[in-house]
Amino acid sequence: MSSDRRKPYPHDEFEPRWQAIWDAEKTFRTAGPGDADFDGSRPKFYVLDMFPYPSGAGLHVGHPEGYTATDILGRTKRMQGHNVLHPMGWDAFGLPAEQYAIKTGQHPRVTTEANIENFRRQLKALGFAYDWDREVNTTDPGYVRWTQWIFLQLYHSYFDEETNKARPVSELEAKGWSREQINAVRLAFVQEAPVNWSPDLGTVLANEEIEEWKAKGHTVERRPLRQWMLRITKYAQRLMDELDPLEWPEGIKLLQKNWIGRSEGAEVDFDVQGHKVTVFTTRPDTLFGATYMVLAPEHSLVAEITSADQKASVEAYVHACASKSDMERGDMNKDKSGVFTGAYAVNPVNGENIPVWIADYVMMGYGTGAIMAVPAHDERDFEFAKKFALPVVQVVQPTGDADWQGYTDPGTAVNSGFLDGLPTAEAKAKIISWLEAKGLGKRRIQFKLRDWLFSRQRYWGEPFPIVWEAGQHRAIPDSELPLLQPELEDFKPTGDPRGPLIKATDWIRYTDTAQRETNTMPQWAGSCWYYLRYCDPKNSERFISKEAEAYWLGGSGKLGAVDLYIGGTEHAVLHLLYARFWHKVLFDLGHLSTPEPFQRLVNQGMILAEDGRKMSKGFGNVVNPDDVVEEYGADSLRLYEMYMGPLADSKPWNPKDVPGVHRFLQRSWRLAVPEFAEHGTLHAHLRSDRPDDPAMEKALHRTIHKVDGDIDRMAFNTAISAMMIFVNDATKGMDRLSRGQLLRFAQLLQPFAPHIAEELWERLGGQGLLTHAKWPRV
RNA sequence: GCCGGCAUGGUGAAAUGGUAAACACAGCGGACUUAAAAUCCGCUGCUCAGCAAUGGGCUUGUGGGUUCGAGUCCCACUGCCGGCACCA
Numbered sequence: 001m002s003s004d005r006r007k008p009y010p011h012d013e014f015e016p017r018w019q020a021i022w023d024a025e026k027t028f029r030t031a032g033p034g035d036a037d038f039d040g041s042r043p044k045f046y047v048l049d050m051f052p053y054p055s056g057a058g059l060h061v062g063h064p065e066g067y068t069a070t071d072i073l074g075r076t077k078r079m080q081g082h083n084v085l086h087p088m089g090w091d092a093f094g095l096p097a098e099q100y101a102i103k104t105g106q107h108p109r110v111t112t113e114a115n116i117e118n119f120r121r122q123l124k125a126l127g128f129a130y131d132w133d134r135e136v137n138t139t140d141p142g143y144v145r146w147t148q149w150i151f152l153q154l155y156h157s158y159f160d161e162e163t164n165k166a167r168p169v170s171e172l173e174a175k176g177w178s179r180e181q182i183n184a185v186r187l188a189f190v191q192e193a194p195v196n197w198s199p200d201l202g203t204v205l206a207n208e209e210i211e212e213w214k215a216k217g218h219t220v221e222r223r224p225l226r227q228w229m230l231r232i233t234k235y236a237q238r239l240m241d242e243l244d245p246l247e248w249p250e251g252i253k254l255l256q257k258n259w260i261g262r263s264e265g266a267e268v269d270f271d272v273q274g275h276k277v278t279v280f281t282t283r284p285d286t287l288f289g290a291t292y293m294v295l296a297p298e299h300s301l302v303a304e305i306t307s308a309d310q311k312a313s314v315e316a317y318v319h320a321c322a323s324k325s326d327m328e329r330g331d332m333n334k335d336k337s338g339v340f341t342g343a344y345a346v347n348p349v350n351g352e353n354i355p356v357w358i359a360d361y362v363m364m365g366y367g368t369g370a371i372m373a374v375p376a377h378d379e380r381d382f383e384f385a386k387k388f389a390l391p392v393v394q395v396v397q398p399t400g401d402a403d404w405q406g407y408t409d410p411g412t413a414v415n416s417g418f419l420d421g422l423p424t425a426e427a428k429a430k431i432i433s434w435l436e437a438k439g440l441g442k443r444r445i446q447f448k449l450r451d452w453l454f455s456r457q458r459y460w461g462e463p464f465p466i467v468w469e470a471g472q473h474r475a476i477p478d479s480e481l482p483l484l485q486p487e488l489e490d491f492k493p494t495g496d497p498r499g500p501l502i503k504a505t506d507w508i509r510y511t512d513t514a515q516r517e518t519n520t521m522p523q524w525a526g527s528c529w530y531y532l533r534y535c536d537p538k539n540s541e542r543f544i545s546k547e548a549e550a551y552w553l554g555g556s557g558k559l560g561a562v563d564l565y566i567g568g569t570e571h572a573v574l575h576l577l578y579a580r581f582w583h584k585v586l587f588d589l590g591h592l593s594t595p596e597p598f599q600r601l602v603n604q605g606m607i608l609a610e611d612g613r614k615m616s617k618g619f620g621n622v623v624n625p626d627d628v629v630e631e632y633g634a635d636s637l638r639l640y641e642m643y644m645g646p647l648a649d650s651k652p653w654n655p656k657d658v659p660g661v662h663r664f665l666q667r668s669w670r671l672a673v674p675e676f677a678e679h680g681t682l683h684a685h686l687r688s689d690r691p692d693d694p695a696m697e698k699a700l701h702r703t704i705h706k707v708d709g710d711i712d713r714m715a716f717n718t719a720i721s722a723m724m725i726f727v728n729d730a731t732k733g734m735d736r737l738s739r740g741q742l743l744r745f746a747q748l749l750q751p752f753a754p755h756i757a758e759e760l761w762e763r764l765g766g767q768g769l770l771t772h773a774k775w776p777r778v
Numbered sequence: 779g780c781c782g783g784c785a786u787g788g789u790g791a792a793a794u795g796g797u798a799a800a801c802a803c804a805g806c807g808g809a810c811u812u813a814a815a816a817u818c819c820g821c822u823g824c825u826c827a828g829c830a831a832u833g834g835g836c837u838u839g840u841g842g843g844u845u846c847g848a849g850u851c852c853c854a855c856u857g858c859c860g861g862c863a864c865c866a
Binding site for chain 1: 779780781782783784789790791792793800801802803804817818859860861862864865866
């Protein structure tokens with residue numbers, strides 16, 4: 001090697017070295033309540049990443065984006081004297097491992113372990129300050145045990161309408177409720193529910209999965225099966241109300257609110273040939289304009305009320321609808337269809353006979369599965385009435401000169417008897433009072449949110465801690481937890497809708513007369529509470545100790561437990577809603593001290609490929625983080641992802657920009673180490689202390705101030721550019737830079753590029769590990 | 779269709795209502811080098827006049843408004859991205 005050759009910035013040497021030191025010394029271990037070295041007088045900061053599903057493809061460049069952001073905040077808070085909880089784990093149940101098992105016979109546990117191994121290696125190679133002693137894995141028996149235990153908390157609870165809280169069902173037993181009565185109110189309950197069943201895959205599918213599997217040539221049908229459900233709908237109002245005070249992006253709150261979908265309106269009872277049919281409407285003020293009624297094809301009264309001459313066509317229509325999924329119904333959006341039942345309903349407000357139809361634009365799962373149709377003031381009813389030549393009667397006078405036909409906004413009631421002349425809001429109030437007085441209806445709040453279908457017919461998931469005997473379900477005792485899956489050698493679907501576990505005949509047999517439930521829980525189960533387990537991951541007595549809960553999750557006087565949660569928007573609704581629901585149940589039952597899991601939520605934007613499209617194997621545009629680390633080092637990858645733009649924006653990957661931040665690190669390096677120096681040599685002027693140059697001092701202060709403020713508002717890109725400006729300035733007046741100034745710069749750089757910062761700190765003779773140093777002050 | 783979000787140089791972007799384009803990429807010119815790479819220095823929104831130094835005009839998707847002053851606030855429109863989608 002020629003001695004006049006410029007020494008490269010040796011990230012490939014010192015990055016793995018520091019990672020090994022941090023690992024061996026457990027530098028990022030976080031002491032909690034109960035640990036000898038725990039200092040409870042310090043403020044806590046719990047910063048959480050959305051834990052990954054360890055797929056076979058390994059880490060995606062999208063993962064380190066959020067993970068670097070939380071790492072910067074965690075490292076900064078640590079330097080500022082906080083006890084920082086910054087953990088990582090694995091959402092390790094999931095379909096790909098099971099599919100692989102079906103193909104190869106390889107046990108999903110083996111595949112999963114190997115993938116986790118690889119993910120852990122990749123994350124450690126990026127130098128994240130995780131406390132690896134707190135790693136959790138949702139498939140671990142020690143974790144599954146508590147997932148099942150929480151399920152049993154739900155199973156043993158009901159929602160008390162008086163207090164708006166979950167309570168143990170034992171209170172109902174004490175009041176002498178029967179088993180049937182109790183089963184009807186449990187938060188975890190059994191129901192015959194129509195599901196998307198794929199006979200050739202031998203499993204049910206989520207709505208979102210249907211299209212994907214159909215494209216691969218599999219068939220999917222609607223079929224009612226016995227399923228476990230969670231009564232999340234009881235929490236609809238609280239899930240809605242308690243969203244407001246949280247520090248979440250307004251867009252995400254709105255998404256959840258729309259998903260929960262609260263509507264105010266009324267129930268109205270109609271008489272249909274001696275049967276009472278209740279409809280839900282948000283516009284009871286238009287009752288005088290109801291010219292026909294529509295039932296969902298699945299409505300229980302359809303068969304009874306259908307007249308003899310309409311029987312054949314009604315049955316044909318019902319049959320046609322039954323085989324269609326919700327999605328296919330949606331496809332028929334443009335064209336309304338329906339059949340007259342031959343029956344008539346009496347409009348309670350004017351005694352008129354109106355025809356009763358069935359149509360698939362009315363859904364069984366919302367409201368009562370029946371509507372009063374007011375074609376003059378509802379778009380869908382209007383379309384339907386036009387197609388089938390049903391009468392249209394105006395009952396609202398529009399404000400302004402809009403056409404009344406199909407006018408759906410508020411106006412003034414007309415042709416409506418005692419409501420005439422009232423504005424819509426007052427007409428609503430008056431008709432509801434009238435209905436309530438006559439016993440013909442009542443005020444009602446309706447939510448779109450449905451109960452949560454919680455069972456899956458799969459192998460690689462938590463089995464339900466439930467046994468069946470004489471047609472009755474009951475919980476197994478806590479002492480039998482965890483209940484693990486039986487060992488199988490053949491994972492192929494059986495075609496039996498009870499799922500693959502029915503093959504394990506020994507496992508199923510609980511006693512001579514009792515059998516185990518063979519369904520398993522969905523992947524959501526483990527991710528619903530992992531943030532709780534991190535606080536006390538090894539506890540075998542409780543899912544979390546009272547002390548750990550109080551310190552890490554409570555005590556701040558805030559609504560939410562975790563201080564900051566960063567992750568992608570893809571979990572805006574389901575994961576974040578499910579976790580909130582479980583958290584509230586555990587809160588109600590006295591196990592947690594905050595009503596919400598996540599105080600502050602920040603969504604990172606998506607990292608797109610260079611071509612502006614999503615990264616995908618199919619497009620061949622995926623960037624592998626390992627390659628970037630190999631060429632430029634972990635610090636460069638971290639810095640680049642933070643420098644690309646604002647955290648929340650989606651932005652395309654530009655490989656030409658990576659050398660840009662890499663050059664900045666090189667320049668920082670050369671502030672300390674001469675270009676042609678042998679390993680370990682510093683610039684002469686840095687080998688001893690000397691007075692700080694005032695101009696340099698001023699520039700450094702400005703930088704510290706800017707970086708400090710930018711970290712606070714998570715503007716990492718501008719924090720980095722401030723450091724670039726400092727290094728550019730310092731390079732020009734390099735011999736004026738003092739050792740002390742460079743040490744402070746290393747402190748500032750540490751959260752962003754911890755390896756090079758730690759290395760500079762050591763070479764410049766900083767005290768102890770930089771990770772444990774204090775944050776520089778202006 | 780409904781509900782969100784976004785729109786600034788060739789590119790990623792920056793800018794408490796106060797000199798638009800910091801920082802970086804790409805590009806151009808130069809230094810070093812036998813040469814290349816690397817590194818360092820300089821220029822770099824558009825446009826007009828000038829050999830030049832320099833000087834003038836324009837510019838934050840489009841059109842309006844509020845303001846002494848608008849990329850930023852308000853209204854309407856266009857385009858792109860995301861979510862929901864017959865929820866009565």
